[in-house]
Amino acid sequence: MAKSDLIGGSLWEQYSKKVADRMNNPRHFGELTEEDARRMNGKLVIANEGAESCGDTVRLYWIVGNDDEVIKAAAFKSFGCGTAIASTDMMAEMCIGKTVDEATKITNLDVEHALRDTEDTAAVPPQKMHCSVMASEVIKRAAAIYRNVDIATLEEKDIVCECARVTLQTVEDAIRVNDLTTVEQITGYTKAGAFCKSCIRPGGHEKRKYYLVDILARVRAEMAHEKNPNLAQIDDFSTMSVVKKIRALEQVLDAQIRPVLARDGGGVELEDLHCDDEGACIVAVRYKGACKGCAGSVAGTLGFIQQTLQDKLSTSIEVKVA
Amino acid sequence: MERIFLDNNATTLVDPGVRDAMEPFYSQMYGNPNSLHSFGIEVRPYLHRAMEQLYAGIGAADEDDIIINSCATEGNNTVIMGMYFSLLKDTRKKSIVTTELEHPSIRAACRFLEQHGVKVTYLCPNVDGLITAEMVREKITDTTALVSVMWANNETGQILPIEEIGEVCRERGVYMHTDAVQAIGKLPIDVSSFPVDFLTFSAHKFHGPKGIGGLYMRKGVRLPPLLHGGEQMGGHRAGTVDVPGFVGMGYAMELATKNLEYEQSHVRGLRDKLEDALLKIKDVLVVGERVMRTPNTVFISIRGVEGEALIWDLNQAGIAASTGSACASESLEASPILTAIGADKELAHTGVRFSLSRFTTEAEIDYTIEVVKKTVVRLRSMSTSY
Numbered sequence: 001m002a003k004s005d006l007i008g009g010s011l012w013e014q015y016s017k018k019v020a021d022r023m024n025n026p027r028h029f030g031e032l033t034e035e036d037a038r039r040m041n042g043k044l045v046i047a048n049e050g051a052e053s054c055g056d057t058v059r060l061y062w063i064v065g066n067d068d069e070v071i072k073a074a075a076f077k078s079f080g081c082g083t084a085i086a087s088t089d090m091m092a093e094m095c096i097g098k099t100v101d102e103a104t105k106i107t108n109l110d111v112e113h114a115l116r117d118t119e120d121t122a123a124v125p126p127q128k129m130h131c132s133v134m135a136s137e138v139i140k141r142a143a144a145i146y147r148n149v150d151i152a153t154l155e156e157k158d159i160v161c162e163c164a165r166v167t168l169q170t171v172e173d174a175i176r177v178n179d180l181t182t183v184e185q186i187t188g189y190t191k192a193g194a195f196c197k198s199c200i201r202p203g204g205h206e207k208r209k210y211y212l213v214d215i216l217a218r219v220r221a222e223m224a225h226e227k228n229p230n231l232a233q234i235d236d237f238s239t240m241s242v243v244k245k246i247r248a249l250e251q252v253l254d255a256q257i258r259p260v261l262a263r264d265g266g267g268v269e270l271e272d273l274h275c276d277d278e279g280a281c282i283v284a285v286r287y288k289g290a291c292k293g294c295a296g297s298v299a300g301t302l303g304f305i306q307q308t309l310q311d312k313l314s315t316s317i318e319v320k321v322a
Numbered sequence: 323m324e325r326i327f328l329d330n331n332a333t334t335l336v337d338p339g340v341r342d343a344m345e346p347f348y349s350q351m352y353g354n355p356n357s358l359h360s361f362g363i364e365v366r367p368y369l370h371r372a373m374e375q376l377y378a379g380i381g382a383a384d385e386d387d388i389i390i391n392s393c394a395t396e397g398n399n400t401v402i403m404g405m406y407f408s409l410l411k412d413t414r415k416k417s418i419v420t421t422e423l424e425h426p427s428i429r430a431a432c433r434f435l436e437q438h439g440v441k442v443t444y445l446c447p448n449v450d451g452l453i454t455a456e457m458v459r460e461k462i463t464d465t466t467a468l469v470s471v472m473w474a475n476n477e478t479g480q481i482l483p484i485e486e487i488g489e490v491c492r493e494r495g496v497y498m499h500t501d502a503v504q505a506i507g508k509l510p511i512d513v514s515s516f517p518v519d520f521l522t523f524s525a526h527k528f529h530g531p532k533g534i535g536g537l538y539m540r541k542g543v544r545l546p547p548l549l550h551g552g553e554q555m556g557g558h559r560a561g562t563v564d565v566p567g568f569v570g571m572g573y574a575m576e577l578a579t580k581n582l583e584y585e586q587s588h589v590r591g592l593r594d595k596l597e598d599a600l601l602k603i604k605d606v607l608v609v610g611e612r613v614m615r616t617p618n619t620v621f622i623s624i625r626g627v628e629g630e631a632l633i634w635d636l637n638q639a640g641i642a643a644s645t646g647s648a649c650a651s652e653s654l655e656a657s658p659i660l661t662a663i664g665a666d667k668e669l670a671h672t673g674v675r676f677s678l679s680r681f682t683t684e685a686e687i688d689y690t691i692e693v694v695k696k697t698v699v700r701l702r703s704m705s706t707s708y
Contacts, residue, residue: 029703048706078704079628081630081634085631263439
């Protein structure tokens with residue numbers, strides 16, 4: 001916090017003129033048809049990305065030349081806020097004239113850069129960087145459909161932060177080389193987590209494969225182990241045996257959770273544990289004493305227990321009352 | 323371009339009469355009311371009059387207290403923190419019952435107390451988007467110290483059954499607080515007619531200035547102050563009172579009461595006209611029954627039209643409205659109201675709120691109707707889902 005941050009709230013003032021202009025008058029919105037494709041001697045590609053329940057969706061239309069794989073025309077439809085519309089419009093424009101391979105290399109950072117009024121000023125405020133991510137994701141989706149391949153083959157491996165395009169390797173290296181101990185430091189060094197913040201911990205804009213809190217905990221544990229190999233190996237929760245998982249859960253319950261509940265004369269017992277093949281674990285608990293039967297405990301305390309277990313062991317843990 | 327302000331649940335125009343009433347206390351009578359000399363003395367009758375206006379406005383008895391403070395956030399924090407230091411910290415009372423609908427100044431203050439061992443129940447609205455007295459009754463336990471429920475919802479305008487909830491609290495011996503920020507000037511408020519112990523309000527929501535508000539406390543109820551210092555407000559709230567603001571709030575309250583009838587008839591009529599026109603658009607959903615809402619508010623969900631995109635277009639046309647869409651925030655949690663009433667997930671990012679005031683004109687509403695219709699056509703033509 002400092003002088004410039006204290007009077008917050010203005011999202012729209014931070015949009016570049018180009019963003020505002022494209023929100024008002026997008027050049028490329030609309031649809032392309034098979035008829036258009038025939039006329040242009042090309043192949044029609046339609047790709048969808050996003051979900052309306054998550055706040056934005058985009059549909060991209062391409063006509064790809066039959067002879068040269070050059071994108072001859074591009075159009076889009078979008079359900080989203082203005083920056084999603086502006087980003088998608090710019091993205092569609094950038095696709096035109098490129099080959100499919102060239103277009104696949106367009107990143108959200110390229111789109112955001114193209115929307116800047118001046119070289120040094122971002123086109124959108126940090127929390128809106130997310131909108132440009134979908135604009136570049138849909139390109140890969142379209143390319144995958146065009147080539148009839150799985151989209152995973154076109155995606156960069158192990159991107160932790162989509163907004164700033166930071167890889168897992170970059171984050172791990174930053175932690176090790178600079179001896180980082182907090183997520184804020186990771187963001188300071190790598191920009192990961194500086195924008196939509198989804199990748200910091202579960203519960204943000206979207207579900208992520210990696211979260212900075214988990215990476216930090218794992219790398220710090222590895223570093224501690226490398227420094228002192230005599231320390232007990234700190235296992236990844238998902239790879240533990242059931243017995244070890246239960247022990248680990250009991251340890252956290254004892255150290256972090258039961259003392260808090262005891263202050264109110266309450267308690268909690270581990271009742272059951274179910275883990276599926278993908279590592280997601282449901283921890284069933286039973287309340288004791290003052291927590292028992294009090295409805296307030298369901299929302300508040302349950303959230304507290306789950307948050308603590310997620311922070312200490314694994315973000316894949318979900319807590320339920322048995 | 324003339325601009326149109328339909329975001330009166332966020333803030334309001336200071337009534338020109340209120341502004342005139344405040345002016346002398348900036349330029350001539352700028353004394354500190356606590357001073358002994360004439361500059362202080364001459365101010366005090368005006369403060370007494372402002373107090374009379376506020377007491378009359380909410381039906382408070384002379385023995386009750388209305389603490390003048392800076393805003394409803396301060397009033398809400400005074401109640402929540404005061405409860406902690408007077409009851410929750412050291413007695414067997416350990417819990418608070420409130421709702422998911424509350425303003426952040428209640429929810430965040432409660433979250434803070436949770437870190438200090440207080441148990442808080444956040445009631446979720448039912449399928450009508452409401453909290454009922456029965457729902458509150460079920461959650462009150464022997465350890466409950468306080469129930470805090472807003473009187474009218476800022477997002478939808480829905481009116482909560484505060485009088486019934488107050489009765490339940492009285493029956494169970496629990497303190498009752500209501501955040502009445504959205505109710506003043508829109509509904510008749512009479513604290514003498516039902517058991518409420520604390521009530522907060524803020525002047526800028528009823529055509530008074532920003533930075534001034536009030537906390538009503540029933541006779542015999544004691545809370546430690548949030549701000550410690552001088553003896554102002556009988557020791558309940560230290561700090562030199564904002565004299566022009568206080569005077570302005572008093573007069574704004576008097577005007578709010580006087581205009582209640584106009585609000586209930588004329589403003590309601592304009593709101594209904596807008597709402598009827600919006601309902602003619604295909605695939606829209608208005609939250610809450612009309613008669614169960616404040617007369618100035620309509621919250622509408624338009625399928626296929628993202629909330630922020632809609633208010634962007636309205637703003638381009640000079641119309642100010644607001645959105646419950648979370649697109650502008652870091653979390654993409656859907657509007658709790660739209661989730662509660664069981665609306666499709668696809669609608670969670672489509673809500674737009676129009677809130678009128680006694681300064682809204684029919685011409686403004688007619689223009690707004692035309693602009694919204696055009697905007698919906700434009701955005702739906704771009705939309706993937708429509």
